[in-house]
Amino acid sequence: MVRSLKNPKNAKRKSKGSKKEDGSSSSNSVPSMPAKVWQPGVDALEEGEELQCDPSAYNSLHAFHIGWPCLSFDVVRDSLGLVRTEFPHTIYCVTGTQANNAPNSIGIFKISNISGKRRELVPTKTSNADTDMESDSSDSDEDELDNEGPKAPVFQVRKVFHEGCVNRIRAMTQKPHICATWGDTGHVQIWDFASHLNALAEAESNISKDASTVSNQTPLVKFTGHKDEGYAIDWSALVPGRLVSGDCKNCIHLWEPSSDSTWNVDSKPFVGHTGSVEDLQWSPTEPYVFASCSVDKTIAIWDTRLGKSPAASIKAHSTDVNVISWNRLASCMLASGSDDGTFSIRDLRLLKEGDSVVAHFEYHKHPITSIEWSPHEASTLAVSSSDNQLTIWDLSLERDEEEEAEFKAKTQEEVHAPTDLPPQLLFVHQGQKDLKELHWHTQIPGMLISTAGDGFNILMPSNIETNLPPANATA
Template sequence: MTNLHPTSKANNDEDEESDEDAEDDEEEEDEEKKPQMTFSFIKHQGCVNRIRATNFKNSVLAASWSELGNVSIWNITQQLQAVDEPTLLERYNLDTVSNPVKPLYSFSGHQQEGFGIDWCPTEPGVLATGDCRRDIHIWKPNEGGTWTVDQRPLVGHTSSIEDIQWSPNERNVLATCSVDRTIRIWDTRAAPHKACMLVAENAHEKDVNVLSWNSKEPFIASGGDDGCLHIWDLRQFPTSTPVGTFKHHTAPITSVEWHWTEPSVLASAGEDNQVALWDLAVERDDEEVVDEELKNLPPQLLFIHQGQTDIKELHWHKQIPGVIV
């Protein structure tokens, strides 16, 4: 038996080494499977307050609001191609050291910085921007990669423009919200001082922060500093009464967006570090036995995501319908 003992111990050592090797291999495989982020960048003057992208002709354009009060349009087609191809990315990074990317066009006519910005989805290249002074300017593209910005701002709001949303199906119509607690619907075919067609006065108890225009139904969702989510029917808009009000967030709402294929579904985010998923088609079943802790929650509230802080924006993924970014 004594002769077998060393052999047994050796075998055990070999097994332990084999197990350790297997664990190391698994760790290496797990490391390889971890997602890796590849990025290209553009140096931007001043903090980026908000950015929006669009397809225009054969390019992808991004419009950015700077804290310095300028709005710039960038062609980011090359950057997107570089992200997809490692060799292009390496070359791009080297080139931009000596040749920084410049914007296609910049506008410095706003008197203050701003946050409101949106590309028109039905008229390629048309842009609306709104600043903290209350001014809204409409941009229209020219031949040769420049834009004409109407120097006459749309007149109506009395305080900072917080968000802008173009109509998903009417190319001259847009909605805006403001610190003045109003939501306004505009028709850009009219003269700037007459372009405001509809107003919801006192739309929220405090600042109105964000808007989202439903792509399937005549509804607009709004979120405010009061933590409320309001649903507006454009057919009843002049009454200034929302057709639905949902109170779940305990702090100002920072983002809201309707799902692009499900007209009753939307998501909201707030300074309470929550992302909420809603389905407005859901109604409470009076016969259903509800848990005591859940009975005060709106039945339309499907899901709450917590664990992320300082959530500024959310968007539904256009290729994966069930994913929110």
């Protein structure tokens, strides 16, 4: 269990006196050293060495913050297109602050003009000048961009007062303006942010309203039936408005929408865990089935038609189970991340046989803080950890020595990459401190957003391939 909160780099290590990224030479006369991939927890920085981002690893890379650290956020589904592949991009999100000595708020924000560039999987050999021009497209919004280059993204935000810290926030898929928040006050609240999202959608530039202004708004519902604060909450993707919320006292409550834009919350909780409920996920195919995980080291599968006890309970990890993710493209697959840094993939069809684990990874050495399957590739998932790494995995990959040799020959340069990494490890993103949560953008293939103690990152790794439908659709 790692939750409290009180700049994006795919890091390479090189000598401070070596050749700079822009091709010029530094004043230091230390001989040039080849860049190599740096592994946190494995490699140590020696005197005279520094970490540098490799911008060629990204199609797009941006950083931003809203003032206070945010433990949780969610991507808001929009009407700009179901599958968007052309830059610049626009995204909408909701988040909540974790401020101990200041008023907390919910932030509804829009980021437009997100620049980037498509790249070939195997880049052609180019001059230093060509490479440097290409990498400019992945600069963060903190960098200075000249008039001839891409403009920095435009950040717009509206804020709503929230009583206490926001432990977790989730937007409803079918009605994205409806959001649920878990507060450290022990209350679960549901909000309607339609007016804020409409104002952001109509604004072409910075909203005239001061970004520091926090408005007061009454939630649609404020549930006080939980006996403690919590973090677990999830909307059903099959039944609009159906919700489950779990607390640190091992209780889970079911919310059912009513016809008058409110909710009926079952006062009798689902009880089966012996410790705090850390995460909840509705089944992507069964409207009455959801999964939960707990500090009691188990994952439970529930069917709301069968009473208040679990339909199945699985001893999942040797330490707290922090997060779970149900694969929406392969509904038999459930991923889970633990406090010991391991994460596992289970095939739920094998539950009756006793051992449902089909993959288990021990790459991370610190607690897993977030895990999520890609909405566009059934074999791909992203993981964040307290070791300050965001990793992307493709479970369909196997090591192919011939393919590696062919890639090396095409790039015509020496690849200084570790040889002992799992072949399924597709990408490592570093630089954020105290990573807490990540989400794929369901309408922009290959885009990930992550939050950490030092702010947000938007990233699109250049080696993430996605099987797109034959034609773009509009929402």
